[in-house]
Amino acid sequence: MTAVSSPVRVRFAPSPTGLLHIGGARTALFNWLYARHTGGKLILRIEDTDAARNTPEAVAIIFEGLKWLGLNWDEGPSPANDGTSIGDHGPYFQSQRGAIYKKYVDRLLAEGKAYEHEGAVKFRTPKTPITVPDAICGDVTFDRTMDPDLVIQRKDGSPVFHLVNVVDDLEMKITHVIRGEDHLSNTPKHLALFEAFGATPPTYAHIPLILNTNGSKMSKRDEGASIGEYIENGYLPEAVRNFLCLLGWSPKENREVVPIEEVVEKFDLPQVNRSNARFDINKLYWITGEYMRAATLDRLAELAVPALKKQGVIGDDYDAAYLRSALAIVQEKVKLGKELGDWLSYFFKEDFAYDPAAVAKVFTPEGLENLKTLRAALAGAETFTAAALEESFKTLAAAQGKKIGAYIHPIRLAVSGRSVGPSLYHLLEVLGKDRTLARADRALAQFPG
Known part of the structure; x- marks a missing residue:
């Protein structure tokens, strides 16, 4: 287990905008792995300050995806989305934390570290270079000499992402920020705010981007981009989770099917690859087939029953023993839950x-x-x-x-x-x-x- 100076507290902070992207799911997984590896805690924080884009349905999609992947959190909002929390801290919906953010904005204004400008509030960005120490990327230097002052509160009084991100990490005592490399350029701004608040910043660790096989950045519209696709198509969640582990990390033994318990034991931030990860749907399909063949009949039946009912192959009065016998002989042929109906329909019709x-x-x-x-x-x-x-x-x-x-x-x-x-x-x-x-x-x- 990794030696740490204080209890590890990491967070997954998605914005509920309609789907759980595979990149977001991988970020949640890596935070979960690090928390479990170190005996720390994973905090779930819903960044829902953009009222025009965020919906309760989108929040529910995040919950569904995380639970499907088996990524339980230790503190954060309850599934009821009622502002209550699991754990002693919270609530962790940013839309309900406006008073906290205002307190920090007022503090910066009072100390002369921020000022009002045309109705908005701007933070006085330091005009000096800064080196970001990153647990994955190493030291990365940014030249802030030409950076404009940072808007931290809009004209309508709503706080900006950079402010709420830092305030919440500070308030929630986050020790490690594990997030996508696309946020690396935001880190100088966040370090400046931590410095302005007189607080020690967390350790930052930016994980590589996920690319398509052609080298382009994976977008929300690409095949396999949404966790909902895997749920709909009947992938085994443990197979998808295994695949996500390999997008930026590996057990270093040329193995691709690795039990999650072993990943938890071995996972550490310095082992995360610096280079971008390539998404390979064929590898995921193969891994899923390996998990299907290794699954117990109980696990297969757990996957098959809702899929077969949805496909109209069986009803509520199906013969469970007969289904298990049928599953046993088609198990080596099936890779996805959506294929079960095709392989099993004639057993029941x-x-x-x-x-x-x-x-x-x-x-x-x-x-x-x-x-x-x-x-x-x-x-x-x-x-x-x-x-x-x-x-x-x-x-x-x-x-x-x-x-x-x-x-x-x-x-x-x-x-x-x-x-x-x-x-x-x-x-x-x-x-x-x-x-x-x-x-x-x-x-x-x-x-x-």
Whole structure:
């Protein structure tokens, strides 16, 4: 664990403007990781001073995204968005902290460090160079000699981002500010305000930007930019969280699937990469597949039930044991929750359609004759397990002097409407004898040859 001189207090301070961007989610994650690694606290602060852009719905989206990713906070606003706080401090909605900000503005005015200008209030920006010590970027020098004085309060009396950011970090005793590198240029202004208040600034750590594969900065409109997309498409949150960890950090062992407990143990600010991170949707898709294959049936069912209900595959009266059996045999094929409906629909629907191309290829006169022969053999089967079914298929094929595929392809199409799917013998075992025979009869009736 990292040695620190005082209890670590970090914060995630999103502005609720309609979505939780993947960059914001990664910032929240890195703050959460550092807090958990050091035994510190993560404060959630909603920067909602822009009344024209911020909505309760947008705040709810932030809560939903953080909770979906498993990023619990220690202090900050309650999910009810009622101004109460979780912890001993708060509330942490900036829109409710106007009196605090006014007190600090008045103090700067009284000390001659700020002045009124055309109805607004400006801070006297120091006109000297400054070096920002950054835990990730190293020392970065800024030339402030030509910087204009900084507006800290607008004509309408509302405080500006730079002021409220510093005041809240000071009031909330933030020890480390971990945020995107696009805020690095704001840091000289913030350090100047800390100095004006006679306060020791937090340690700053600016994490690299997230770029598209073509090297452009990832915007809100790009594919994969919103956490809501991953929720909607049925990604496993633990897989998305793993992927986000790798956007600027790595375990240094050429590994990409890393348990979150191990990341917490190893994560530290000096290990965060200085170079920008490349967003690779294909890597995320692969990681999600790895998590899907490793998931327990309980975890898969937890993901599958709401997805399948939403897609109309199952209702409230679904057979839980049957669903788990079906999930077990398609698990290696599925990567996203949205794919579950396609892989599992025929397990629960008897009126499924048949793939026309497969029908033309498989339900030939010979293929249908082979289906009839197999159907008769299956009707006499005493044991309907995958192992017993495989043996009976082999016995039938040998007796008829045919390849086993002559029977596999027609029955697969008959019971699923498709030419591909999970292991056939396990598929038939899950469907059961009665359902398998009924589906064979349906196909033979619909395609009499």
